[in-house]
Amino acid sequence: MCGIGGFVDYEHDTRGYGPVAERMKRTLAPRGPDAEGQFCDLDAMLVHRRLIVIDPDGGQQPMTSSDGNTVLIYNGELYNTEDIRHELILRGHRFAGHSDTEVVLHAFLEWGTDAFPRLNGIFAFAIWQKAERRLTLCRDRLGVKPLFLAHTGGGLVFGSTIGTVLCHPEVEPVIDEDGLRSLLLLGPARPPASGVFRQIDSLLPGHYAILTPEHYTDAAYWKLEAHEHPDDLEATIERTRELICDAAQRQLVSDVPLACFLSGGLDSSILSMLAARDYAARGETLHTWSVDYRDNDKYFTKSSFQPNSDNAYIKMMADTLHTAHHNVVIEPEALCAALLPATDARDLPGMADVDSSLLLFCAEVKKGGTTVCLSGECADELFGGYPWYHREEILFEDTFPWSRSVGLRLGLLAPDVVRDGSAFVREHYLSTCRRAEKLPSDSKKDARMREMFVLNLDWFMATLLEGSVAGGYGRRYPRCSRAKRKRGASAPLFCIPVKASPQSRRDDRHIIDFLRVAAAGQVVDRRV
Structure with missing residues (x-):
């Protein structure tokens, strides 16, 4: 694995935040013990720690496009690297090495965000475009690779770990009531979009986000869908x-x-x-x-x-x-x-x-x-x-099947530690079930199986x-x-x-x- 981190600040010169970048890299060292890299300009700071698996020399990061405008930091592995590389070569792209990182960079240069559905792998990455002053974040379909973020007064902080994001001086290690409910009543799980700490979110699996001086957007490039199964x-x-x-x-x-x-x-x-x-x-x-x-x-x-x-x-x-x-x-x-x-x-x-x-x-x-x-x-x-x-007696229980002891957990706490705890857990459970697509032909058990599938994922x-x-x-x-x-x-x-x-x-x-x-x-x- 590797680790990525960084921040964008449209109001302050990020080149003065060198100590913050060093702290970020230290939090990522266990993820990437073999090498490190850093990029910085007026608006953006990107840091990377690398575990070398593919192309030791040609996969160094941050990786920059030949025109110097687009910079990539990448954590993950791509499993259709050669398929995409071949298509890009036919379109005129030339490669210096054989790393999947270079393929991801060229895919973005060719297709923009339309490249993301083409990627078969586990990944989280950040792309900074200097001239456009635009940051793009992306996470794999199932969220195997983590990516946390926090909005700041002048932009955004992101990282592979919560600790990386907390390195920024504008992100405080404060847990609010929702975070406490998550830890005490849902732990060790956490809501998919939550980083537990008050300011910190998690980019959802199958999503990408774009930050510019004017706006921040978050969109899905993939979601789980229900279809009739045609095969015998x-x-x-x-x-x-x-x-x-x-x-x-x-x-x-x-x-x-x-x-x-x-x-x-x-x-x-x-x-x-x-x-x-x-x-x-x-x-x-x-x-x-x-x-x-x-x-x-x-x-x-x-x-x-x-x-x-x-x-x-x-x-x-x-x-x-x-x-x-x-x-x-x-x-x-x-x-x-x-x-x-x-x-x-x-x-x-x-x-x-x-x-x-x-x-x-x-x-x-x-x-x-x-x-x-x-x-x-x-x-x-x-x-x-x-x-x-x-086991149908568990399957049809109307709650998270691995966390059926909310009442017991609440009983261990003083009455004023968390409020509305049962309702909090209930709403997260129901909202997850609502995300499970169903088919008109589904039996009651089939429909519940689809809900269970999404709850597990x-x-x-x-x-x-x-x-x-x-x-x-x-x-x-x-x-x-x-x-x-x-x-x-x-x-x-x-x-x-x-x-x-x-x-x-x-x-x-x-x-x-x-x-x-x-x-x-x-x-x-x-x-x-």
């Missing part, structure tokens, strides 16, 4: 297989060591299988990584989220795929000691031991020489891995992806590819039983057969 079961299975394979293949491109997380579940097993096949074809061995905890075998208790321990399935897949496997064992004392550093890395209270274990695990992965890892995360949201997708998945970023390495999420989401938007429902419901063993035999081809049969049986 066999065609759906085949198309899903094609999309999973394509997404994985596109994300194996790297100029630095790449590995896979392997938990022994369906998601990471399929990705590891696809990556291992690619590596074997090149005569190379894929490295895989897993995490465990001291005495986990003694104290493990099954739950609806995890029916059994990972270890046997991890070994099974590592042996089957002939990977060079690494297992990191975390000590309970270290896990507790990392709770506060993990909170600092997120900038907000988060998922406690989930965040701290991720912080420690990723630090070990980085020490082991791996810079980029493929992760199976996001598949549970898209393919129905959570209990609330298939906007809230639960975002919370998981905002986990620890300290560690100086990059995670890739093939399940977040544009092609898969486009298909899933029209038919998330068919695949809900694939991962979780015992009924799928009888009703969706063809899907299970497909998964048996993709991964060891025992791993499939583990989940279904």
Whole structure:
């Protein structure tokens, strides 16, 4: 990953804000440990910290157009880089290197904001046009890469982290009543447009914003839509297989060591299988990584989220795929000691031991020489891995399924700590449900599934992806590819039983057969 930050001030000379820029870069150093850069003119200050993955020399940032007018700082990865590069070359563009950053810059020069729907990847970036005195911000469709902002008297401050935005002297670290409600009643999630602190917002996923001396605008370049699904079961299975394979293949491109997380579940097993096949074809061995905890075998208790321990399935897949496997064992004392550093890395209270274990695990992965890892995360949201997708008593509960204890939380607080807490949570829940498009042909369950799909994308998945970023390495999420989401938007429902419901063993035999081809049969049986 990388980190971006900066500000525009139409009333003051930003060249006098050098110390602010330095503080911003320090907040971004954990995201980008390899290099840094800075741009400054009368109106704008842009800073960048880089984790080098592609084109070490040609991908330096900030990156400026050949005429010197357009400056880009970019955090993310593009997975259709070569497709767009080829089209741009046919239109007369010439490239100095092979980085995706350069492709994003040229795409904007060619198509302006119409370039954004063409980008298949995870990203957040800022573009400054000197002559026009115009700042453009953009964020990927699912919001995998964060982008926070705050309006100031003379313009706007932005950054990859809340701490980056708080570096500006006009942004105060003040939490108002809405922020307190978010922390205490919705945490670790937060409203999609909120940065929790009073002045700080989050640019919504699939949106871009433009700032000029005259106005500020925010618009969507993508949104999730509901469509009738035209394919039969066999065609759906085949198309899903094609999309999973394509997404994985596109994300194996790297100029630095790449590995896979392997938990022994369906998601990471399929990705590891696809990556291992690619590596074997090149005569190379894929490295895989897993995490465990001291005495986990003694104290493990099954739950609806995890029916059994990972270890046997991890070994099974590592042996089957002939990977060079690494297992990191975390000590309970270290896990507790990392709770506060993990909170600092997120900038907000988060998922406690989930965040701290991720912080420690990723630090070990980085020490082991791996810079980029493929992760199976996001598949549970898209393919129905959570209990609330298939247990109807949870599915039809009229609230956030992972945060059903608002009354309990309120009961722990003094009466005057937060006001109208239940109404606050209720309105955020209902507004999210209203954003879910429905079809006239939807049954009651289908309509609720679509609401649950949006609730997961906007809230639960975002919370998981905002986990620890300290560690100086990059995670890739093939399940977040544009092609898969486009298909899933029209038919998330068919695949809900694939991962979780015992009924799928009888009703969706063809899907299970497909998964048996993709991964060891025992791993499939583990989940279904």
